[in-house]
Amino acid sequence: MNLRINGTDYTVADGSGRLLVYTLRDELGLTGTKIGCAAGFCGSCTVMVEGVARRACLTPLAEVEGKAITTIEGLAGRAEDGSVLLHPVQQAFVDAQVPQCGWCMSGQIMTAAAYLSQNPTPTEEELVAAMAENYCRCGCYHRIRRAVVAAASQSAQVDSKGAV
Numbered sequence: 142m143n144l145r146i147n148g149t150d151y152t153v154a155d156g157s158g159r160l161l162v163y164t165l166r167d168e169l170g171l172t173g174t175k176i177g178c179a180a181g182f183c184g185s186c187t188v189m190v191e192g193v194a195r196r197a198c199l200t201p202l203a204e205v206e207g208k209a210i211t212t213i214e215g216l217a218g219r220a221e222d223g224s225v226l227l228h229p230v231q232q233a234f235v236d237a238q239v240p241q242c243g244w245c246m247s248g249q250i251m252t253a254a255a256y257l258s259q260n261p262t263p264t265e266e267e268l269v270a271a272m273a274e275n276y277c278r279c280g281c282y283h284r285i286r287r288a289v290v291a292a293a294s295q296s297a298q299v300d301s302k303g304a305v
């Protein structure tokens with residue numbers, strides 16, 4: 142079957158009932174997507190499907206065949222000179238020095254990026270609610286909050302200029 146991930150088409154072993162997280166990590170080497178609970182609770186495995194946050198540990202391949210999947214490896218863009226241009230959420234996490242062990246981070250970032258793409262001017266309370274189901278066993282919640290608030294401020298500025 143065929144999957145479109147980060148703008149690239151992949152042919153993967155047929156298995157429509159297989160879960161996306163295992164195909165990403167074990168078959169395609171996209172190990173930026175992490176497995177925490179493997180049961181839909183922690184958010185570590187969050188990716189985007191058609192721009193919407195989705196838990197890859199609960200997602201059968203059949204549900205995402207032909208859809209645009211984005212993993213943490215595909216979130217950054219490219220500047221005009223070809224250099225890597227981090228997504229504003231990634232940059233905010235770097236600036237706030239958020240990670241401790243880092244295991245939850247790609248899920249945190251993908252959740253925040255998906256949410257802000259649909260809600261570019263949230264209140265802080267809305268942001269906290271949007272991130273509430275992503276757990277960090279290192280307890281980096283204060284820095285995560287600081288980073289997503291900074292990223293939201295950035296996305297609001299972009300939105301007010303009419304760009305998306």
Ligand code: FES
Pocket residue numbers: 175176177178179180181182183184185186187196197198199
């Ligand atoms: S690993 Fe998917 S939600 Fe925890």
Ligand code: FES
Pocket residue numbers: 240241242243244245246276277278279280281
């Ligand atoms: S940084 Fe370790 S689980 Fe979040």
